[in-house]
Amino acid sequence: MKPPENYGPELAALTDRLTKSVGQLAQMGLADIGACDHETVLTGEGFRLLRYGSGAERADQCAVLIVYALVNRPWVLDLEPGRSTISRLLGSGMDVFLIEWEDPQDEDQDRGFSDYACRMLDECVDKVSALRGESTVNLLGVCQGGTFSLCYTALYGHKVRNLVTMVTPVDFHTADNVLSKWVRKVDLDRLVGCYGNVPGALLNALFLSLQPFRLGSKKYLDLVDLANDPEGLRTFARMEHWIADSPDQAGRAFREFVGALFQRNALIAGELVLDGKVVDLGDVRCPVLNVYALADHLVPASASRALADHVASTDYSELSFDGGHIGIYVSRDAQEKVPPAVAAWLQQRP
Amino acid sequence: MTPNASADWASAILGLHQLLSDHLEKSQPDARAVRLPEPMDWLQTMARAAAPGLAPAMTSPLGLEGLAADSGRDGLWESAAQRYRSAAFALQAAWLEIGSHTFDALRQALELKSAPQDLRGIYDLWVACGEKSFARQGATERYADLVAELINAQVSLLLASGIGSAPPPPDPAELKDELARAHAREARLRADLEALRQADTGKAASTKGRAATKNAQPAKAAKKKKSTKKAKAKAVPSAPGTAKTSSAGAASKRKKTGRKQSAAAKTRRRSKP
Numbered sequence: 001m002k003p004p005e006n007y008g009p010e011l012a013a014l015t016d017r018l019t020k021s022v023g024q025l026a027q028m029g030l031a032d033i034g035a036c037d038h039e040t041v042l043t044g045e046g047f048r049l050l051r052y053g054s055g056a057e058r059a060d061q062c063a064v065l066i067v068y069a070l071v072n073r074p075w076v077l078d079l080e081p082g083r084s085t086i087s088r089l090l091g092s093g094m095d096v097f098l099i100e101w102e103d104p105q106d107e108d109q110d111r112g113f114s115d116y117a118c119r120m121l122d123e124c125v126d127k128v129s130a131l132r133g134e135s136t137v138n139l140l141g142v143c144q145g146g147t148f149s150l151c152y153t154a155l156y157g158h159k160v161r162n163l164v165t166m167v168t169p170v171d172f173h174t175a176d177n178v179l180s181k182w183v184r185k186v187d188l189d190r191l192v193g194c195y196g197n198v199p200g201a202l203l204n205a206l207f208l209s210l211q212p213f214r215l216g217s218k219k220y221l222d223l224v225d226l227a228n229d230p231e232g233l234r235t236f237a238r239m240e241h242w243i244a245d246s247p248d249q250a251g252r253a254f255r256e257f258v259g260a261l262f263q264r265n266a267l268i269a270g271e272l273v274l275d276g277k278v279v280d281l282g283d284v285r286c287p288v289l290n291v292y293a294l295a296d297h298l299v300p301a302s303a304s305r306a307l308a309d310h311v312a313s314t315d316y317s318e319l320s321f322d323g324g325h326i327g328i329y330v331s332r333d334a335q336e337k338v339p340p341a342v343a344a345w346l347q348q349r350p
Numbered sequence: 351m352t353p354n355a356s357a358d359w360a361s362a363i364l365g366l367h368q369l370l371s372d373h374l375e376k377s378q379p380d381a382r383a384v385r386l387p388e389p390m391d392w393l394q395t396m397a398r399a400a401a402p403g404l405a406p407a408m409t410s411p412l413g414l415e416g417l418a419a420d421s422g423r424d425g426l427w428e429s430a431a432q433r434y435r436s437a438a439f440a441l442q443a444a445w446l447e448i449g450s451h452t453f454d455a456l457r458q459a460l461e462l463k464s465a466p467q468d469l470r471g472i473y474d475l476w477v478a479c480g481e482k483s484f485a486r487q488g489a490t491e492r493y494a495d496l497v498a499e500l501i502n503a504q505v506s507l508l509l510a511s512g513i514g515s516a517p518p519p520p521d522p523a524e525l526k527d528e529l530a531r532a533h534a535r536e537a538r539l540r541a542d543l544e545a546l547r548q549a550d551t552g553k554a555a556s557t558k559g560r561a562a563t564k565n566a567q568p569a570k571a572a573k574k575k576k577s578t579k580k581a582k583a584k585a586v587p588s589a590p591g592t593a594k595t596s597s598a599g600a601a602s603k604r605k606k607t608g609r610k611q612s613a614a615a616k617t618r619r620r621s622k623p
Contacts, residue, residue: 007469014470112523178489185498187505194505194514210488213452213480221473271534273527278534 020227030241031234033075035084041097042127046104046111049124051131052078052086052096062347063095064164065128065137067121069144070101070249071203076242076329077142080235083330085339092343095132099124099145104250109196113256117148118155118275125152125159136161138346143167143299143325147261150307151274154283162349163284164342166291167325169299170281171306173265178210179298180262188259192251200246208243210297239330268306281307287315289345291338296325317345430503430510437503441496448483455479 042049051058066086068074077098078086089096099121104111128137138161141149146168153160172180192198208215226232266272272279288311292304301320308316319341321328328334456472456479459465466472487493508514 010469176489178485178494181489181491181494182497185495185502187502190505190509191501194508196514211481212484213477218474218477221470224470266531270538271531273530273534276526276530278530 014224017224017227018221021223021233024227024230025223025233025237028230028233028237031080031237033080033238033241034078035081035087036078036090038098041131042124044120044123046102046108046115047120047124048100048102049127050098050100052098053090058095059132061093061095062343062350063097063128063132063134063138064089064140064342064346065124066096066098067124067139067141067145067149068099068101069142070116070247070253071144071200072246073242074098074100074142076326079238079242079330083235083332083335085329085335088335088339089343092340093347094343097124097128101247103247104197104253106196109192109251111250112252113260114274115250116253117151121148121152122156122159125156129159134161135159138162138164140164140166140342141168142329143169144257147257147267150281150284151267151272151279153286154279154281155274155277157283157285160286162287162289162346164289164291164346165304165307166338166342167293167296167299167304167328168290168307169261169303170310171265171268171303172261173268174300174302174306176300177303179206182206183258183262186258188255188263192255195251197248197251198254200248203249204244204246207298239326268310281310282312284311285313287317287349288313289317289319289342291319291321291328291342293321293323293325293328295323296328298325315349319345427507427510430507434500434503434507437496437500441500444487444493444496448480448487451483451487452476452480455483 036052037054038050038052039054040048041051066074066077068077078084081087086096086098101116101120125137125139129135136159139149139153141147141164143166146165147170149163150165150168150170153163169177195202223233223236226236260266260272264271267279267281270278270280288307290304290307292299292301294301296304305318308318319338321334321338323331323334328338456476459475459479460472466475505514
């Protein structure tokens with residue numbers, strides 16, 4: 001091995017390439033995001049319901065309503081051509097709907113967990129049902145949106161035909177859930193009292209600090225590989241934009257969600273109450289496809305796989321992906337495997 | 351590798367890390383596409399401390415200078431500031447420990463024949479060692495306590511500084527939810543008690559050796575029976591927002607049998623019983 005002082009030329013080359021990459025990135029400006037056409041089919045208090053694609057043939061296709069998390073934005077599901085879960089679902093013959101949560105304003109601090117998981121979700125379910133002329137819908141819940149979808153299905157199962165959960169936390173107290181351990185002793189009442197709506201940047205920094213070396217350092221040094229690769233730089237810029245674009249969280253919903261699930265694990269304990277009713281996962285009887293990522297550092301696979309032990313569905317399937325929490329939406333490998341598998345699973349259950 | 355040489359490697363890696371930081375720092379005003387997190391609070395300090403024990407933020411926790419200079423505050427504020435300082439330094443100490451373990455691991459890894467020969471490879475190895483060290487430390491109760499305490503201390507300081515307001519009293523809806531939760535808990539405990547009673551009855555009728563095995567089984571059976579009953583009696587639920595508070599029987603845990611191993615990117619279906 002060479003002594004460190006002999007690495008001068010390599011350091012100079014790295015510096016040169018890093019300078020190029022960062023310079024090109026700066027010139028590029030903010031890259032466009034989104035690959036698929038869509039229209040707003042419903043605007044409600046706190047949300048918009050989007051429908052993707054176009055054409056009369058949608059009516060004959062299998063429909064799915066995507067329920068995204070409150071954390072970050074759903075457009076990671078439609079990042080760019082070639083990295084779009086939504087595009088892949090459309091390409092697999094699906095009629096795709098998505099709920100876009102609105103950023104809470106100061107006056108929305110009192111918006112609660114039930115408002116999202118029951119009221120707003122129910123309005124969207126009804127709208128999709130009406131547009132499709134069907135009495136039930138297929139739900140695809142992503143991350144926290146998966147938890148919402150599970151709760152909704154447990155409470156209003158007669159409106160749900162099939163349920164797909166993707167990287168969804170169910171058991172929040174599995175041994176490898178670091179995030180859950182960190183927030184278990186946080187005084188949520190005072191935190192929300194202090195901030196009102198909880199700043200997205202605060203949560204974002206917490207998520208990044210789960211892998212500080214990799215997310216705070218390595219990925220930026222890896223920019224040296226993207227010098228003179230405009231497409232790669234654009235993807236990098238879009239991902240950075242998405243990661244940093246974290247909406248604030250409605251104070252009450254944050255307190256209720258984190259308190260009930262991260263701190264008390266109430267869904268597993270059978271003590272979660274929404275809309276005045278106890279959420280019993282044993283009331284989930286429709287077919288369930290549980291999709292999880294094996295290297296997920298935010299929602300460990302163990303947290304998702306716990307679902308198998310709690311739902312009453314006789315038609316329960318799992319789809320594991322060898323990647324991380326974000327990779328499952330955007331990696332090339334995931335694009336090839338996950339959306340087509342989800343579409344096929346839903347289409348087999350009309 | 352001699353200790354001195356490893357110290358040189360540490361310097362080389364730090365040099366590269368510093369170079370990276372400088373580039374990102376300089377690029378920020380123009381590179382609007384890259385929206386790095388903003389240095390706004392303690393969590394940002396953690397995010398910036400990509401190299402725990404090494405980043406500039408380590409030597410001076412964000413905002414502490416301002417706190418130290420701020421005088422003329424009341425006792426409540428002083429106490430909150432002191433709590434925050436203690437919490438920040440305790441977490442810093444943990445980061446220093448992680449940083450130290452990281453370099454120990456790196457030194458050992460560099461002694462292997464398979465160790466990378468180029469600077470980039472060594473930097474990547476340092477990152478890998480750092481993540482391993484951080485994962486070990488970050489998952490401990492001690493570290494979780496440090497993080498929670500820092501958040502709580504910061505909130506206390508902000509509140510003492512007049513930012514935000516003390517938590518509002520619980521509203522009636524929350525109390526209603528709490529009541530429903532209590533009912534659910536009570537129902538579950540009653541069911542467990544009943545199951546235990548049944549098990550106890552069974553125990554008396556069986557041999558001593560078999561009693562222990564039987565003890566658990568009636569409890570499960572009782573639970574399952576309860577769930578089935580509940581399912582049969584269940585009416586179509588009301589629409590969200592219109593339901594009245596109701597207590598519900600528990601029995602949310604149902605064990606599934608035949609859980610199979612999942613294969614990557616292959617769906618698997620549970621066979622119908």
